[in-house]
Amino acid sequence: MYKFFKEQLDSKIENHNLRTLREYCPLDAVRVKRDDKEYLMMASNNYLGLTFDTRVIEGALKGTQEYGTGSGGSRLVSGTFPLFTELENALAKFKNTEKALVFNTGYMANVGTISAIADKDTIIFSDALNHASIIDGCRLSRGTIKTYGHCDIDELKYLLKSVDRNTQKLIVTDGVFSMDGDIAPLDKLYELSREYNALLMVDDAHATGTIGNGHGTAAYFGLEKEVDIQLGTLSKSLGSVGGYVAANSTIIDYLVNTSRSFIFSTALSPADIGAALAALHVLESDISVLQRLHENVNYMADKLISMGINATNETPIFPILIGRNEDTLAVSEYLYESGIIGTAIRPPTVPIGESRIRLTVTAAHNKEQIDYVCQSLHNAMKQL
Structure with missing residues (x-):
């Protein structure tokens, strides 16, 4: 049985589909720390930013x-x-x-x-x-x-x-x-x-x-x-x-x-x-919390669209469709090196050939952070 498990894991590595756990220490609703480096969290479902409220x-x-x-x-x-x-x-x-x-x-x-x-x-x-x-x-x-x-x-x-x-x-x-x-x-x-x-x-x-x-x-x-x-x-x-x-x-x-x-x-x-x-x-x-979320959703959508990246949803979820697993991992790694957590979503979570970066914006993000994320994503996509 252990041989079977190892073969299955090796297959995932070969297909750029292996999952691993990364340890982060949350600093607030949008920032985390790992190995003395600070990262901007853009993969959380903490949409209203209430975890540190x-x-x-x-x-x-x-x-x-x-x-x-x-x-x-x-x-x-x-x-x-x-x-x-x-x-x-x-x-x-x-x-x-x-x-x-x-x-x-x-x-x-x-x-x-x-x-x-x-x-x-x-x-x-x-x-x-x-x-x-x-x-x-x-x-x-x-x-x-x-x-x-x-x-x-x-x-x-x-x-x-x-x-x-x-x-x-x-x-x-x-x-x-x-x-x-x-x-x-x-x-x-x-x-x-x-x-x-x-x-x-x-x-x-x-x-x-x-x-x-x-x-x-x-x-x-x-x-x-x-x-x-x-x-x-x-x-x-x-x-x-x-x-x-x-x-x-x-x-x-x-x-x-x-x-x-x-x-x-x-x-x-x-x-x-x-x-x-x-x-x-x-x-x-507190209506201001929901207002901030909607403002950030609209702001991020406008920013991405201005860069030629599709962003037409009304919700805080921005699926950046890339396609191949290896390309998606490359974009995710570029974002990571830039201090941004943008997780690569791959099969079986999404269909084969539809791997993506799933970015989420929250009420706790500010416009400067959103600007930085959008520009970094734009730079990463240009390298594909």
Whole structure:
């Protein structure tokens, strides 16, 4: 077996596809340090820059001081402390739903929700570029999976028409796609879900805090009360860790009783919950944070476009498509030598031939930093 593992790793090296871990020491929301050199972080999902916000840190400290360092067990066994209830009530209000349920990660939320609400008799319609956690949740459900082309409404409609209307059906999509930064056509997906009697689920991991006045994809399209299941994460814009599902009380109560990743996981720590709750309050009460993010997104897009680099998204995710793994690694290394973290994204995260640098801008970046990143990227691309 060890020989097999070594052969697989050697193959990844040969194909310029080996992953390694690099250790960084965060200095603030946008700067990290490694081997006494400072780097500008342009690969984080910390979209609102709240990981070093004093209000969020205070929330984490308060949670620890009141409830200790750990939860001690799963919530169905050892109970739910009041901070959990407060956060779930706040999330339900934030997403304009009846209830919300917190999971340990967004990944576990997707896997646990899809595998609970779908079974072998369910047909799942999944966007081709959905996140791995959605894909894995679909597989675990043992339902029939029908993948439609990325944001291809016509193909989805064709697939829906081809199955029995009375069959249990689920349409699931990312709200903002993590590697492309584009927004799912949720309004059209909603129309199809009602026309063909299907549940509609949207994963707002990269949409919460970025679109729909920070409330996500359903809010962006004015469908907050219409989408059946809104899933999200506490670990990106909200600067903590964890995931959540927001829906009507029937779905949430059902998940409490059937979702294995919820039932059999030790609950998050009080610090995690306290930080997420504080970050949610910041997002709702301090409009300047979201304004800074939108200003930086527009500024960076304009800067890249002026340099001939495609940047047309409304979101903080800027996919710089390069193609070959070795070229993508070369650009990433150039950026690294320039003091910029711009990670090379390669298969299987993206399709073969579509390797890219995935840059993300946050509310905590300043214009001078954005200028430097764009110019450095422009210089790196000229060398290909």
